[in-house]
Amino acid sequence: xxxxxxxxxxxxxxxxxxxxxxxxxxxxxxxxxxxxxxxxxxxxxxxxxxxxxxxxxxxxxxxxxxxxxxxxxxxxxxxxxxxxxxxxxxxxxxxxxxxxxxxxxxxxxxxxxxxxxxxxxxxxxxxxxxxxxxxxxxxxxxxxxxxxxxxxxxxxxxxxxxxxxxxxxxxxxxxxxxxxxxxxxxxxxxxxxxxxxxxxxxxxxxxxxxxxxxxxxxxxxxxxxxxxxxxxxxxxxxxxxxxxxxxxxxxxxxxxxxxxxxxxx
DNA sequence: AACTTAGGCAACCGCTTTAAA
DNA sequence: CTTTAAAGCGGTTGCCTAAGT
Numbered sequence: 542x543x544x545x546x547x548x549x550x551x552x553x554x555x556x557x558x559x560x561x562x563x564x565x566x567x568x569x570x571x572x573x574x575x576x577x578x579x580x581x582x583x584x585x586x587x588x589x590x591x592x593x594x595x596x597x598x599x600x601x602x603x604x605x606x607x608x609x610x611x612x613x614x615x616x617x618x619x620x621x622x623x624x625x626x627x628x629x630x631x632x633x634x635x636x637x638x639x640x641x642x643x644x645x646x647x648x649x650x651x652x653x654x655x656x657x658x659x660x661x662x663x664x665x666x667x668x669x670x671x672x673x674x675x676x677x678x679x680x681x682x683x684x685x686x687x688x689x690x691x692x693x694x695x696x697x698x699x700x701x702x703x704x705x706x707x708x709x710x711x712x713x714x715x716x717x718x719x720x721x722x723x724x725x726x727x728x729x730x731x732x733x734x735x736x737x738x739x740x741x742x743x744x745x746x747x748x749x750x751x752x753x754x755x756x757x758x759x760x761x762x763x764x765x766x767x768x769x770x771x772x773x774x775x776x777x778x779x780x781x782x783x784x785x786x787x788x789x790x791x792x793x794x795x796x797x798x799x800x801x802x803x804x805x806x
Numbered sequence: 807a808a809c810t811t812a813g814g815c816a817a818c819c820g821c822t823t824t825a826a827a
Numbered sequence: 828c829t830t831t832a833a834a835g836c837g838g839t840t841g842c843c844t845a846a847g848t
Binding site (some may be wrong): 814822823 | 829830831832833834835836837838839840841842843844845846847848
């Protein structure tokens with residue numbers, strides 16, 4: 542479903558927003574089947590990467606960003622098509638509760654699903670589902686606890702598509718005090734399909750003051766169950782392996798709950 | 807049947823981070 | 828050390844379609 546405003550062509554700009562003087566006008570909007578084919582063939586032949594120069598090399602009148610996005614979200618052969626399954630939805634909910642809006646990290650746990658797809662699914666389905674259950678879709682905490690935060694916006698023409706509290710809180714952030722790659726930023730994107738355990742753990746940044754999120758207690762409990770103790774800030778001292786195991790446990794939470802007679806968290 | 811409204815989602819935007827020069 | 832290019836991410840936009848009136 543390619544829907545985007547037709548090529549605006551309002552002033553040729555580079556993909557980074559810088560003005561370009563004599564570059565041919567870049568095409569925007571929905572991709573055609575022909576463009577898809579050109580891109581797919583080129584990537585199959587040359588491999589991913591060097592997105593900035595790819596359009597010129599491939600003969601596409603698109604910006605590199607657009608090409609990358611199209612490949613990542615649509616053309617990649619390992620993309621899983623079709624509706625989100627119930628177990629996938631369940632997993633998204635669990636992961637979001639822990640990770641917040643880190644869509645790429647969540648996507649890394651759902652083989653074949655893209656961050657964009659999950660983000661869209663969240664905004665259009667799951668956030669509303671939580672609201673209907675009386676839960677804040679951002680914190681997964683009861684909405685009733687927050688005065689003024691009542692009905693979700695129903696008119697997207699007058700409200701942001703994402704349900705957000707009036708005073709945004711920092712996103713839930715888990716910390717990994719010992720991660721060797723902690724804080725290495727965002728390009729350690731998980732490769733959807735590989736599970737992304739290491740990258741996921743590595744991508745988590747360290748900040749004790751952020752450890753007030755809504756997955757913190759989950760991780761703390763999990764860490765405690767593994768004999769890991771909190772530091773002076775109350776943060777569990779977990780390493781990558783522990784964190785990865787923790788996430789794995791989320792994926793089998795039903796089993797976990799059954800084993801430990803623990804209710805849904 | 808015609809019109810309006812709401813939902814879904816592909817694509818774009820702007821920013822951040824990292825690596826290379 | 829500083830600058831710049833490249834890549835990736837989350838947020839947002841806006842078109843299309845289905846459902847409702």
